[in-house]
Amino acid sequence: MSQAADLVPTVEAELLPETRRPSQLGERLRRYVPALGLFALALVVWEMVVTAFQIESFLLPKPSVIGAVFVREFPVIFPAGLFTMREAMGGFVMGCTLGGVVALSTARWTVVRDGALPFAIAVNSTPIIALAPIMNQWFGITNPLSKMSIVAVIVFFPVMINMVRGLTQVSAGALELMRSYAASEFAILSQLRIPNALPFVFSALKVASTLSVIGAVVSEYFGGTREALGVYISQQAALFHFAEAWAAIIVACAMGITFYALILLVERLLMPWHVSLRATEG
Amino acid sequence: MDNQLPVVSIRDVTKVYNAGGGDRVKALDTITLDIYPGEFVSLLGPSGCGKSTLLRLIGDLIAPSTGTVLVNGKSAHQARLGREYGMVFQQATLYDWRTVGKNVQLPLEVMNYPRGQREARTQKMLRLVQLEEFDRHYPWQLSGGMQQRVAIARALAIEPALLLMDEPFGALDEMTRERMQMELLSIWSQTKTTVVFVTHSIPEAVFLSSRVVVMSARPGRITGIIDIDLPRPRVFETRENSRFFEKLTEVRERLRHDEVKVASS
Numbered sequence: 004m005s006q007a008a009d010l011v012p013t014v015e016a017e018l019l020p021e022t023r024r025p026s027q028l029g030e031r032l033r034r035y036v037p038a039l040g041l042f043a044l045a046l047v048v049w050e051m052v053v054t055a056f057q058i059e060s061f062l063l064p065k066p067s068v069i070g071a072v073f074v075r076e077f078p079v080i081f082p083a084g085l086f087t088m089r090e091a092m093g094g095f096v097m098g099c100t101l102g103g104v105v106a107l108s109t110a111r112w113t114v115v116r117d118g119a120l121p122f123a124i125a126v127n128s129t130p131i132i133a134l135a136p137i138m139n140q141w142f143g144i145t146n147p148l149s150k151m152s153i154v155a156v157i158v159f160f161p162v163m164i165n166m167v168r169g170l171t172q173v174s175a176g177a178l179e180l181m182r183s184y185a186a187s188e189f190a191i192l193s194q195l196r197i198p199n200a201l202p203f204v205f206s207a208l209k210v211a212s213t214l215s216v217i218g219a220v221v222s223e224y225f226g227g228t229r230e231a232l233g234v235y236i237s238q239q240a241a242l243f244h245f246a247e248a249w250a251a252i253i254v255a256c257a258m259g260i261t262f263y264a265l266i267l268l269v270e271r272l273l274m275p276w277h278v279s280l281r282a283t284e285g
Numbered sequence: 286m287d288n289q290l291p292v293v294s295i296r297d298v299t300k301v302y303n304a305g306g307g308d309r310v311k312a313l314d315t316i317t318l319d320i321y322p323g324e325f326v327s328l329l330g331p332s333g334c335g336k337s338t339l340l341r342l343i344g345d346l347i348a349p350s351t352g353t354v355l356v357n358g359k360s361a362h363q364a365r366l367g368r369e370y371g372m373v374f375q376q377a378t379l380y381d382w383r384t385v386g387k388n389v390q391l392p393l394e395v396m397n398y399p400r401g402q403r404e405a406r407t408q409k410m411l412r413l414v415q416l417e418e419f420d421r422h423y424p425w426q427l428s429g430g431m432q433q434r435v436a437i438a439r440a441l442a443i444e445p446a447l448l449l450m451d452e453p454f455g456a457l458d459e460m461t462r463e464r465m466q467m468e469l470l471s472i473w474s475q476t477k478t479t480v481v482f483v484t485h486s487i488p489e490a491v492f493l494s495s496r497v498v499v500m501s502a503r504p505g506r507i508t509g510i511i512d513i514d515l516p517r518p519r520v521f522e523t524r525e526n527s528r529f530f531e532k533l534t535e536v537r538e539r540l541r542h543d544e545v546k547v548a549s550s
Contacts, residue, residue: 174378176374176376176378177378177380179346179374179378180372180374180378181395182346182365183344183346183365183370183371183372184368184391184392184395184396185365185366185367185368186395187395190394190395194380194391194394194395195380198380198382199382201382274382275423276381276382276383276423276425
C-alpha cells in the first residue's frame with residue numbers, strides 16, 4: 004500500500020484551503036482611515052453649522068466648546084464615569100451569571116426551558132428601564148445596587164435566551180457521534196453543548212455590554228448619588244450647562260465602546276476557532 | 286470462516302418507521318446476515334434500501350422493530366455501552382472548537398482514557414491517516430478529504446474491533462475518493478479491523494470489499510451476497526483488471542435484476 008502513501012503529500016498540498024495570512028499592521032490601520040475621516044468631517048460640519056446659523060449654545064454647543072469643557076471637567080466626569088462603569092459591570096456580572104445558570108438548568112430540565120423561555124422572550128421585548136424608579140425605591144436611591152439590579156435584569160434575558168439556543172441547537176450528527184460513544188449527559192454537556200453555545204453566548208454578551216452601560220446611565224437619570232455620571236448629565240442639563248452634559252456623554256460613549264471591546268478581546272482569546280477570526284476577504 | 290464467532294450477527298431483523306401512524310414505512314424486512322472477524326463487508330443498494338438503517342441498527346443508534354442484532358456475541362445495546370465499535374459518518378462531524386489532534390482525542394476523553402495513553406494513541410492514529418503535521422490545525426483549515434481522514438482516525442482511536450462506515454466518501458470528489466479508498470484498505474490491513482461499509486457506488490464496493498451485500502428498496506431486503514475474491518493488496522491497477530470488471534458486472538446485474546423484478550411486480 005505504499006503507493007497510496009507516496010501519493011498523499013504532493014496532492015494534499017494543493018488541496019489545502021487558504022489559511023490565515025499574517026496581517027500587516029499598516030494594512031489594518033488603513034482600513035480605519037475612511038471611518039476616521041468621516042468622523043472628522045462630521046465634527047467640522049457641526050462646528051460650521053452652529054457658527055453659520057448662530058445656533059444657541061444651550062440647543063447645540065460647538066464641538067470645540069465641548070472639547071474645552073471636556074478637558075476642564077475631566078477631573079469630575081472621569082471618576083463619575085468609573086463610578087457608573089462599576090455599576091454597569093456589577094450588574095452585567097450579576098445578570099450574566101444568573102442568565103447562564105438558568106440556561107444551564109434548562110439543559111438539564113427541559114421543563115424549565117418550556118416554562119421559562121416564552122416568558123423570557125416576552126419580557127426581553129419590554130422596556131425594563133421603566134422599572135428604575137421602583138428599584139430606586141426597593142434598594143435606596145443612592146445605593147449602587149438599585150442601578151446594578153436594573154442592569155442585571157436588562158442583561159439577564161438576552162444572555163439566557165441566546166445560551167439556551169446555543170445549548171439546544173446542536174447538529175444531529177454531532178449528537179449521534181456522542182451517542183455512539185455511549186457518552187454521559189455530563190460529557191455531552193461539557194464537550195458538545197457548552198462549546199457549541201459559546202458563539203451564541205458571546206453575541207449576547209456583546210449586546211449586553213452596551214445595554215449595561217445604557218441601563219446604568221439611564222437609571223441614574225431617575226436619581227442617584229452625586230458622583231454618578233447619569234446624575235451629572237441630568238443635573239447639568241437641568242442647569243442649561245449643555246456643554247458639560249455633552250462632555251459627560253462622551254465619557255459614557257467611551258465606556259460603552261471600551262466594555263464592548265473588552266468582550267470582543269475575551270471572545271477572541273476564548274474562541275480561536277471562530278468563523279469571524281478566519282482569513283478575511285481583505 | 287465458519288468456525289469463528291461472527292463479529293456481527295443479524296437475525297430476522299425488521300425495522301418499521303412510524304409503526305402506529307398512517308405513514309408507516311417498512312425500512313427493513315427480515316434481514317439475516319453474519320459478518321466475521323477481519324472481513325470488509327459493503328452494504329450496497331439504491332437510496333431507500335435501508336442500508337444506512339441497517340448500519341445504525343448494528344451501532345445501536347436505533348433499535349430494530351423485531352429480530353436481534355448481536356455484536357461480539359452481545360446485544361448491540363450492550364456493545365455500544367461497552368464502546369466496541371467506531372463509527373464514521375458521511376459528514377466528518379468534527380467539532381469546530383477542537384484542533385485536529387483534540388478531535389481524534391474526543392472519544393478517548395469521553396471514555397476517560399489516561400492522558401498519556403490519549404496522546405500516544407492520537408499521534409499513532411494521525412500517523413496512520415498521515416496527518417501528523419496537522420495536529421494543531423482547526424477543522425476549517427482542512428480540505429474535505431482531510432477532514433474525513435481525521436474522522437477515520439477519531440473512529441480508530443479506541444482501536445475498535447469493528448468499524449462502521451456510513452458512506453464516508455460520499456461527499457468527496459472522484460479523485461480524492463479513490464485515494465481515500467486506497468488509504469482505507471491500507472489502514473484496514475494494518476489494523477485488522479472488521480469493517481461494515483455503506484455505499485451506493487458499485488466500483489467502490491467491489492474495490493474495497495471481501496463481500497458485497499446487495500440490497501433492494503421498499504422494503505429493504507438482501508437480494509444477494511457476492512464474494513469479491515480479487516487478490517490483495519488491491520492497488521491502483523486493480524481497477525483496470527478484467528476480473529474487476531467481471532465483478533462489477535456481476536454486482537450490477539444483481540442490482541438490475543432486482544429493479545426489473547420490482548418494476549414488473
